[in-house]
Amino acid sequence: MSWKPEVDEIERRKAFAREMGGEEGVRRQHEGGRLTARERIDRLVEPGSWFEIGALAGKGEYDKQGRLVRVRPSNAIIGTGRIGGRKVSLDVDDYTIRGGSSEATVSEKWIYAENYALEHRIPLVRLVESAGGSVRLVEQQGGTKIPGYPTWPMVGLMGYIPVAAIALGPCAGLGALKAGCAHFSVMVKGTSQVFAGGPPVVGRAGMGNEIDKEALGGSQMHTRVSGVIDNEAESEEHAFEQVRRFLSYMPNSVFELPPRTDSGDDPERREEELLSIIPREKRRVYKSRKILELVLDKGSVFEIAPNYGRSVVTCLARLNGYPVAVITNDPYHMGGGLNRPAAEKMESFIDLADTFHLPVVNFVDQPGTVVGIEAEKAGNVRGSIRVVSAIEQSRVPWCAIVIRRLFGLAGSAYGRLQGINLHYAWPSASWGSIPFEGGIAAAYRRELDALPEEERAVRLAELETQYEHLASPFLTAEKFRVPDIIDPRDTRRVLCHWIEDAWRALPEQLGLRARTMRK
Numbered sequence: 001m002s003w004k005p006e007v008d009e010i011e012r013r014k015a016f017a018r019e020m021g022g023e024e025g026v027r028r029q030h031e032g033g034r035l036t037a038r039e040r041i042d043r044l045v046e047p048g049s050w051f052e053i054g055a056l057a058g059k060g061e062y063d064k065q066g067r068l069v070r071v072r073p074s075n076a077i078i079g080t081g082r083i084g085g086r087k088v089s090l091d092v093d094d095y096t097i098r099g100g101s102s103e104a105t106v107s108e109k110w111i112y113a114e115n116y117a118l119e120h121r122i123p124l125v126r127l128v129e130s131a132g133g134s135v136r137l138v139e140q141q142g143g144t145k146i147p148g149y150p151t152w153p154m155v156g157l158m159g160y161i162p163v164a165a166i167a168l169g170p171c172a173g174l175g176a177l178k179a180g181c182a183h184f185s186v187m188v189k190g191t192s193q194v195f196a197g198g199p200p201v202v203g204r205a206g207m208g209n210e211i212d213k214e215a216l217g218g219s220q221m222h223t224r225v226s227g228v229i230d231n232e233a234e235s236e237e238h239a240f241e242q243v244r245r246f247l248s249y250m251p252n253s254v255f256e257l258p259p260r261t262d263s264g265d266d267p268e269r270r271e272e273e274l275l276s277i278i279p280r281e282k283r284r285v286y287k288s289r290k291i292l293e294l295v296l297d298k299g300s301v302f303e304i305a306p307n308y309g310r311s312v313v314t315c316l317a318r319l320n321g322y323p324v325a326v327i328t329n330d331p332y333h334m335g336g337g338l339n340r341p342a343a344e345k346m347e348s349f350i351d352l353a354d355t356f357h358l359p360v361v362n363f364v365d366q367p368g369t370v371v372g373i374e375a376e377k378a379g380n381v382r383g384s385i386r387v388v389s390a391i392e393q394s395r396v397p398w399c400a401i402v403i404r405r406l407f408g409l410a411g412s413a414y415g416r417l418q419g420i421n422l423h424y425a426w427p428s429a430s431w432g433s434i435p436f437e438g439g440i441a442a443a444y445r446r447e448l449d450a451l452p453e454e455e456r457a458v459r460l461a462e463l464e465t466q467y468e469h470l471a472s473p474f475l476t477a478e479k480f481r482v483p484d485i486i487d488p489r490d491t492r493r494v495l496c497h498w499i500e501d502a503w504r505a506l507p508e509q510l511g512l513r514a515r516t517m518r519k
Contacts, residue, residue, distance in 0.1 A: 009068075010056070016071040017055040021096025029096050033191050034169050035236055037077050037094040040127050044240045045081025045090070052079035053116070054109050073097065078113035080122070084248050089117035091178075092127040095169050099131035111152045117161055118153060121253035125243060126165040126182065129192075130175030154181055159512055162250040162356065164243045167192040167229060168236060170213060172201075176228075183352055184246040184304065185229045186239045193217040194228060227308040227341060245302045249316040249323040250356055255510055257357055257503075258323040263297040267320045267496035271295070274488035278404055278428040285331040288313060291363055291403065292326060295492045301326070304349065309342035311335070311370075314349040316358070319492075319499045325353035328363035331404075337370040338410035343383025346413075347390045354394040357509050359502040361495060362400040362415055368408030387413045395509050397502035398422065401491060402473075402482070406431035424494060425485045430471045440467055 020026060020036060029036050035043065041050055058073040075097035080087050091113040117124035154177070157163055165182035167175075171194045179185055179194050187194060195202075195217035202211060215221070222229040233239035251258045271294040277286055292301050292315065300318040310333040317326050327346060329336030338346075353360050369375075369384045391398075391413055400415040400423035411431065415423055440463050441448065448456050476482045486494055 013068075013071055014055045017058070017073040020073065020094055021075075021098075025096030032169070034095070034129070036096060037092045037127065037129075040168065040236065040240075041077070041079075041081065041090065041092060043237060044125070044127070044243070045083055045088070046085075049082035050079060051081070052077070054078055054112070057109050074109055075101065076110040076113075078109055078116075080116075083123075083125070083244055086122070086247070086252060087120075088123045088125050088247070089113050089120070090125050090127065093129045093175070095129040095131075099170070101131045107149055108151070111149060114152065114157060118157055121161060121255060123162040123164065123247055123250060123252060124157065125247075126163070126178050128165055128167050128171050128175050128179045129169035130178070131170060131172055131198075158183065159254065159355065161253045162247060164246055166233075166236075166239045166243060167194050168239070169193075170198065171217075172196070172198045176217075180228045183250075183355075184231075184243070186231045186233050186242050187219045187222060187229045188233045188236055188239055189219045190214070191236075192219065194222050223305070224307045227305065227344060230305040230308075231303075232307065242302075246304075246316070249302070249318075249358070254355060254357070254512060257506055257510070260321045260323070260503075261318065263300065263318055263321040265297045265320070268493050270489040270492070272489065274491065277488070278426065280428075285335075287332075288328045288330050288336075288363065288365065292317065292328065295363075295495065296324075296326065297321065305345050309339070309345035311337055311339065312342040312346050314345060317361075319361070320496045322499045322503055323358055324499065325349065325358040325360045326363070327360065329365040331365060334370055335367045336365050336405075337367050338384055338387070338413070339370040339375060339380050340378045340383040343380070343387045346387050347383075350387070350390040350394055354390075354396050355513060357396060357506050359397045359399070359499060359506070360394070360415075362398065364400050364402045364406055364414045365404035366407065366411050366414065367405050369410040381409065384409045384413065391416050392418065395513075397498075397505055399495065399498050399502070400424070401495075402426065402429040402431065403488075404428055404430070408433065422498070423483065424491075425473045425477075425482050426488045426491075427473065427485060428488075429473045429485075431473075431476070432471070440464060 018038065020038065026036055054074070058071045060071050061069045063069055075094040077092040077094055078090060080089050082088070091110045114124055158181070163182040164184045165179045167179040167185070167187035169192055171179045171192065173196065176194045176196055179187070193213045193216065199211055199213050199216060202216060219229070219232040223232045231242055233242060249258055274291070274294055277291060279286055297318040297320065301315050302317065303313065303315040305314060311330055313328045313330050315326050317324055327349065350360070369380050394416060398415040402414065402423060402425040406414055406429065415421060441460065444463060448460060451459055473482060473485055477485050
């Protein structure tokens with residue numbers, strides 16, 4: 001009289017789910033150099049923590065007597081697991097079943113996983129490998145449907161919980177949307193591609209271009225050129241590790257503070273190298289990432305979108321164990337100037353910090369908005385305006401360290417100008433509406449043009465000496481237009497002192513913003 005037969009039936013159906021697309025589908029997946037969906041889950045979450053939901057979903061095949069023969073499982077696998085000791089919700093595509101097609105899946109299932117994360121205020125991780133829609137399935141279903149999923153809170157998620165996505169194979173249509181619409185996204189070099197439409201769509205039947213899928217939507221395209229995906233991974237395991245690191249800086253939701261850890265790094269640590277890291281020769285470059293390594297907690301720097309908008313560096317890090325969002329400029333690329341891609345990257349990163357209560361530290365060496373005909377065509381000014389807007393709309397504490405230059409429209413994007421506008425300067429800093437180099441010759445052009453060539457050079461040298469004195473940051477400090485000039489070796493101590501005060505103010509920031517993250 002027990003329910004043992006029905007319980008046995010549950011296990012039988014789950015066994016079909018574990019088979020995924022069968023031996024042939026699994027073999028093709030491995031031959032393509034990719035793990036299966038279930039292997040990925042095992043590699044990503046902590047052992048024993050996976051709790052699956054909806055394993056029975058799929059399409060059953062029955063004999064004439066109505067007895068189950070087999071079940072083709074849904075190509076969406078969902079459930080929860082632990083990463084870094086914390087629960088996350090997983091939405092995983094199974095490419096061994098009809099290429100993970102979004103049309104072939106039970107959409108209610110993967111949407112359920114995303115709504116589960118939203119309602120329970122836990123992070124969401126998408127493991128994406130989907131061929132998108134299918135014309136053949138339209139025939140089977142007997143009609144078309146209007147694009148979109150009304151029950152999927154795609155944008156709303158971004159304002160509540162951290163969303164991370166990994167593109168692990170071909171991701172077309174909906175797959176591209178799920179991979180790109182995340183706070184942090186990764187794709188695997190050589191084995192994953194992201195595109196609105198794949199090569200068959202782009203080919204002769206579509207736009208008349210013949211192109212392979214890697215050239216169309218590989219990691220070279222999307223982590224360096226388009227900016228659709230943040231980071232590139234060398235392997236699937238490397239991608240999993242990057243997601244683990246990203247989540248380690250994030251709260252479970254906007255209703256909590258990010259977790260603090262014991263860094264074991266002395267907040268009073270002073271690095272002698274900082275005293276000479278900025279060259280006296282203005283045209284010489286330096287390695288800005290080295291400054292971050294010397295000042296922030298050792299081993300804590302995790303860079304986001306390192307290959308896109310390369311004149312700006314954005315990374316997550318820690319100060320005395322407190323998570324922070326860090327921005328700096330890279331003088332190796334356009335002198336560190338702000339162009340449209342760098343502005344978009346910086347704007348998105350500021351939104352991330354503001355959404356999840358990460359105080360912002362900006363190590364500033366900003367020569368200004370990149371200029372020229374191509375720069376104007378690209379809308380660099382518009383990008384600079386949007387960065388300034390994102391900063392002023394943010395509410396988290398800011399602290400800027402002006403390490404070298406601060407000029408022009410982009411220069412005003414060093415921190416939030418309203419409120420206390422906390423910023424410090426190194427003795428190597430200089431600032432103004434425009435750099436004196438070139439500006440002096442323009443301002444005194446009539447006088448200089450009227451002089452003989454030898455006298456012109458002497459007079460120009462006199463003017464440059466005069467303005468070099470006026471550019472001294474100490475003159476600005478005398479008027480208290482910069483709160484303080486500090487010994488570069490004291491930067492870590494200053495920031496660790498500030499982060500305690502910044503953290504004290506964060507509980508007032510908990511909850512939703514008026515807008516979600518701009519992506």
